[in-house]
Amino acid sequence: MLIVNTPAPVRRSAAAHHARHIDVVHGTAEEVWQSCQRLHALPEIELCKLVPPRSRAVILAPHPDDETLGCGGLIAQLAGMMREIAVVAVSDGERSHPDSSPLAQRLPLLRPAESMAALECLGAGQAQILRARIPDGQIRQHRLELKAWLIAQLRHTDIVFAPWRLDGHPDHETVGEIAAELEHELGCKLVEVPIWGWHWAQPLSGDFPWGRAHKLGFDADTALRKRRALRCYHSQIGRDGERDPVLPAGVLAHFVRPYEVFFL
Template sequence: MEPVVTHVPNEKENDRAIKGRGTSEAAWQSTDQLSTLPEVEPETLVPVGARAVIVAPHPDDEILGTGGLLARLSDLGRKVLIIAVTDGTASHPDSPEWPAARLAATRPQETRDALQRLRMRHVALVRLHLPDGGGEIFESDLSRALEAHLEPGDVVFGTWRYDGHPDHESVGRAVTAVAAALDLPFVEVPVWTWHWATPDDSRVPWSRARRIVLDEATLARKVHALKAFRSQIEADGSTGRDAILPEHVLERLTRPYEVVLI
């Protein structure tokens, strides 16, 4: 997820910056903006015979953005392919406790543990090992990889093109372009949007937003899966930095529904 980034490249103004604590979940819940979004069922998003392809910029993004959806799709017997773009080695800069080599070994294992906690069936995982923080640098390589792995009948999910993190936005742009070229449906997933946006924010395409409602058991599976990412949810004792995913961030991403843009 990589919240160390505090700028968005190629923007005239830094209006989607990831800094501070962001918009609180209490602020989001103080209005009916999210609770009144139209609902969409997983079986509608991914019909019988289709495969869901989740393109995750970093290990944990697939669970943060679509963990509940993944659990529901598994229960429906849908096939799932997760394309892990990076290994998340830039999450702890200059950390003696979490050097890049340790992160490269640990974070992919955390994803595997998380998928087991979700009780996923019919899931395949492809790792591209592109540079974490590469953003536009890896965009062309990602596009070529997507062309090689996507198939007719796929429904592709990726982070929103304007999510605020350069890697998330590069993934969104690459997947949008490749899915369009292959005539495949693409569903965008906001992750960092809930940090910088506000309930009345006109930059968010609310007309495209839909809720995937999670029952209590499904939400519990998602929360259990997120606890597998110990490198991200525990403070760094060697630097004194807070967790990469502190409670106020997780609160925004463990609602009883997930929001997608269709």
């Protein structure tokens, strides 16, 4: 996952732009979210209502790991029910580390392999993997190409899970914006997934769309599968020489809850 500290332009105030600056060290701690009663009181949604029986779940992942971070529990539950799942790898995550990193040359193959291993942990090794091969960090520049590619892949009956359109990362926001356009144009249902939003937003700041948020709970076995899947992303959770992990413990803490939150 490429960390870009300058968020993509959206139609918001300068103050809001500053609030969406991604700081992996000093972001909103999970303890802050857990102290928020609104999070605990979110309405729960049943899996069969979120993804109706005859629909395919399509998870749009700007980078390898986004599908597990935001939807790992969902994927594990659907896989256990033998439901149809497609994971769209928009990029291969090849720019998550600088060129000086010992991992840099290996990332184009390493990161997709980590994603595949994570899906195996989730019990979804048979999920369909669709690779768009859009350059990591340049999805906004290739938005028309990506949109045309997605039009050829999606069905009107699909339930599309895409990053929140205000997630704070330009690649995430562009994918979310395209998914919203395709919901209108193709009829496929969009479900937005906060990922980096957990790290920059504040529970009481007014940025978080509480009115659209719903919670999908899962059992202890599913939670364990997701934790194991997250550990597959060695390139992202391990130190890179003297560099801190791309996904430090404070960020990962948002994704080991026994539920996932979706915006409907």
